[in-house]
Amino acid sequence: MDGSIIFAFALTLFAGLATGIGSLLAFFTKRTNTKFLSVALGFSAGVMIYVSLVEIFFKAKAELVLELGAKNGYWMTLAGFFGGMLLIALIDHFIPAIGNPHDVKSVEDVNEGPTNAEYAKLKKMGLFTALAIAIHNFPEGIATFTSALQDPTLGIAIAIAVAIHNIPEGIAVAIPIYYATGNRMQAFKLSFLSGLAEPVGAIVAYLILMPYLNGVMFGVIFAAVAGIMVFISIDELLPAAKKYDEAHSSIYGMMAGMAVMAVSLVLIV
Numbered sequence: 154m155d156g157s158i159i160f161a162f163a164l165t166l167f168a169g170l171a172t173g174i175g176s177l178l179a180f181f182t183k184r185t186n187t188k189f190l191s192v193a194l195g196f197s198a199g200v201m202i203y204v205s206l207v208e209i210f211f212k213a214k215a216e217l218v219l220e221l222g223a224k225n226g227y228w229m230t231l232a233g234f235f236g237g238m239l240l241i242a243l244i245d246h247f248i249p250a251i252g253n254p255h256d257v258k259s260v261e262d263v264n265e266g267p268t269n270a271e272y273a274k275l276k277k278m279g280l281f282t283a284l285a286i287a288i289h290n291f292p293e294g295i296a297t298f299t300s301a302l303q304d305p306t307l308g309i310a311i312a313i314a315v316a317i318h319n320i321p322e323g324i325a326v327a328i329p330i331y332y333a334t335g336n337r338m339q340a341f342k343l344s345f346l347s348g349l350a351e352p353v354g355a356i357v358a359y360l361i362l363m364p365y366l367n368g369v370m371f372g373v374i375f376a377a378v379a380g381i382m383v384f385i386s387i388d389e390l391l392p393a394a395k396k397y398d399e400a401h402s403s404i405y406g407m408m409a410g411m412a413v414m415a416v417s418l419v420l421i422v
Contacts, residue, residue: 165352167316171316175324195407197315198394205380210234212304213371213372217372217373233379236380288350294355296378303371314410326340362374
């Protein structure tokens, strides 16, 4: 296994394990720094949106046009982009509402605790949330791995953005499990394991997709990655950032994410 593949695996593992950081924050931090969380989620969305629409989409288009010709290549790029959006939308649609990870939890929820009527549902909620996040993280793992394999700098940017948005998802798993069991370690383990779906996605990409990774396959995957990341940013990151917004901090975070990504792309050319 060469160094580029190991590097791509390492980035995917880093992004996935950020869910464990979220659960640790839930247990060892007294208050959520809402302004920082809003800026961080907005920053992650800005990185994802900018790199998807300015870099990844056109990299996919260039590869597919080269392989299939101008018209067919452009149509295939569009099919990959909207196909990626459709894939993540279908995953969202079929996940039970009780387990949908888009309901971001805060650290304060640990201290508030549930009402008596909620105890019976908590363990089921935590397990469903862990499953939902694992399902969401699987295509993100494929996206991070293949991007890092094709362009290491892009892979780093995507891994950082994915890691930031995995932190509140880790909190969402840990809180209900902790209150259902009273066991911090069990809550941490489930949160940690839900994040491992990302390196599992990378392993699947390596074992199944690697033999077929020609120009057309890379182009389609890159187009789909762009669609997935735009959907996640608009459907998940920005609404979560706005939830903790203070004086448009989420928008400023998004602008900063776009600016940092834009400057870094110019510097590495």
